[in-house]
Amino acid sequence: MKSWRQRLEEFWFAAAPPERLAMLRIAVGAFALYYIGARYDMLMKIAGTDASLFDPVGLAVFPGRPLAVGLFQAILIATLLANGAFVLGWRFRITGPLFGLLLMWLLCYRNSWSMIFHSDNAMVMHAMILGLSRAGDAWSLDAMRRRTTASTEMSSEAGWQYGWPIRLICAVTTATYFLSGVAKLAAQGLGWASGEALRAQVAVDSLRKELLGEGAPALAYALYDEIWLFAILGAGTLVFELGAPLALLHKRSGRIWAAQVWLMHVGIFFVMGISFRYQLTGLIFLSFFDAERWVAWAAERPRIARLFASRKTKSPIRSTPAEAA
Amino acid sequence: MNFTGDPRARQRAERGFAIGLSALLLCATLWPLRENWRENPRDSFPLSYFPMFSDKRGETYEVTHLVGVAGNGERRKIRHTYAGTGGFNQVRRQIRKTVRRGRAAELCRSVADRVARVRRGELAEVAEVRVVTGEYGLNSFFAGNQKPVAEEIHAVCNVERNR
Numbered sequence: 001m002k003s004w005r006q007r008l009e010e011f012w013f014a015a016a017p018p019e020r021l022a023m024l025r026i027a028v029g030a031f032a033l034y035y036i037g038a039r040y041d042m043l044m045k046i047a048g049t050d051a052s053l054f055d056p057v058g059l060a061v062f063p064g065r066p067l068a069v070g071l072f073q074a075i076l077i078a079t080l081l082a083n084g085a086f087v088l089g090w091r092f093r094i095t096g097p098l099f100g101l102l103l104m105w106l107l108c109y110r111n112s113w114s115m116i117f118h119s120d121n122a123m124v125m126h127a128m129i130l131g132l133s134r135a136g137d138a139w140s141l142d143a144m145r146r147r148t149t150a151s152t153e154m155s156s157e158a159g160w161q162y163g164w165p166i167r168l169i170c171a172v173t174t175a176t177y178f179l180s181g182v183a184k185l186a187a188q189g190l191g192w193a194s195g196e197a198l199r200a201q202v203a204v205d206s207l208r209k210e211l212l213g214e215g216a217p218a219l220a221y222a223l224y225d226e227i228w229l230f231a232i233l234g235a236g237t238l239v240f241e242l243g244a245p246l247a248l249l250h251k252r253s254g255r256i257w258a259a260q261v262w263l264m265h266v267g268i269f270f271v272m273g274i275s276f277r278y279q280l281t282g283l284i285f286l287s288f289f290d291a292e293r294w295v296a297w298a299a300e301r302p303r304i305a306r307l308f309a310s311r312k313t314k315s316p317i318r319s320t321p322a323e324a325a
Numbered sequence: 326m327n328f329t330g331d332p333r334a335r336q337r338a339e340r341g342f343a344i345g346l347s348a349l350l351l352c353a354t355l356w357p358l359r360e361n362w363r364e365n366p367r368d369s370f371p372l373s374y375f376p377m378f379s380d381k382r383g384e385t386y387e388v389t390h391l392v393g394v395a396g397n398g399e400r401r402k403i404r405h406t407y408a409g410t411g412g413f414n415q416v417r418r419q420i421r422k423t424v425r426r427g428r429a430a431e432l433c434r435s436v437a438d439r440v441a442r443v444r445r446g447e448l449a450e451v452a453e454v455r456v457v458t459g460e461y462g463l464n465s466f467f468a469g470n471q472k473p474v475a476e477e478i479h480a481v482c483n484v485e486r487n488r
Contacts, residue, residue, distance in 0.1 A: 012347065013340070045410040052426070053419050057370045104371060111370040114422055115415035124371045125350070132346060164343045168350060175354045180375035186361035187379040200382035203463040210471070211390040211459065213404030214413050224467040 012167055013160035018138035019292035021162045022089070024169065025135035027291070028126050029087035031283050032103060035123070036080060043106075046113055047072040057116060058108035072109070079106050086131065089140020100131030118180075119276040122284050125172045133165035169287040170254065174244035177261065181241025193238050195231030199224065205272050217273040237264060247288070258285035382463070385474055389421045389458045391436055393451035393484075401447050403454065407439045408432060420456070429456045429479035437482040456480040 002010075036043070051066045067075075079102040085095035104127075107120050136142045138156065184192045191197065203224065206216030223229060240260050247257035265279045278284050298304045330338075357374035360366035368376060391408060393401035405416040423432045437454040459473035 042410060108370055113411055113415060114418040116368050116370050118373060118375055118377050121371045121373055168347050171351055172354050182358060183361055183374055183376045183379040188381055201378045204382055204386050207386055207461055207466055208388055208417055211388045212417055213402045
């Protein structure tokens, strides 16, 4: 009979192939690069905003006041460079944690101008976890260098070293949804699921958008009188948010949960016009899937393989013994 | 993070690091839960208690926003981008904060100057900019009546196009 501690260890330190963690590094890193890069001009303008609107959150308490625009620009460029190194897995032992820290600081600073964007939290936490893990051991410039120098520092076999960061990413992801569910329950109790509360949130958001010239989505008007629909959506939201930790218990339940919550974000997009990009692209849920297998699957398709023929990998993607069985 | 040295000691150190980091990040992520039961909860980043969509809403709602008034007295919406940068919600909050701090006139002047540079479209006809807080009935708004139940005018500025 296994003790609870053994069970917990087996659960948390389940083996995973290094490519799975590498896939997360590349996907999360590439998204962050797009996200920050596409907002370069906007971030620079924000840095020059009226200092009286600055209210530091998180790491932005260092230095706790607006930076000179030139210094902010230097940090922004350093973040983008570290981001590139993170995606490529170059000197990952240094660039991994460095990027995690820089991204966290940058987005804390961006969120210090009167509005906290709750869509960024998970990405920052995921990047930090990946930066502090062995996510650079495969599909990276470091791995290529290791092959040429025959270094023994990096493992190429599946192991617990690659499993725990994925578990942690899944746990942090579900925790954020759980927190969101608790906040609704703490504010309004189970009444939040009646439909009235959700409809009022949609109405307030649409009203703000109309008055500030953004324009509310047509669906918000079309659905306003369908209170039964808001009741179903409200109850579903509470179930998926409060039940989020259960998604950690089993691979399949995790995937079903991820698919349902993704659909919830799609609904939010159409009814409220809010595009939580990290969530809508599905990247927030990637850790619940064996994403490295998609690459193997694509490589086996003749048409796709031909596209990458010159870059064909030499070694097949490994699975854990349990997965192989 | 990589570890070097004797393989067994290295594995122990790496496992200890994994346990420590996992416990730390999970506790830190869940720590903001307590904000839900505080008298004055404070949200933060990246550790948040995720209060979005949780506030209790009444039958009416107040929005502080900008209104353009054309020469014939017609009201025109002024997009949030005329007041600031950083996205719709950020600018919305900044407008409210600026008004609360008694700087509505300053905001009004800055928006009026930007509107004065518009040469085409609805805003080209705007002669006056107002910073207002309007109270709207949610049901009536969605039933088609988009006029405010009450409105407080914080600042009024003329649009000076020939400056």
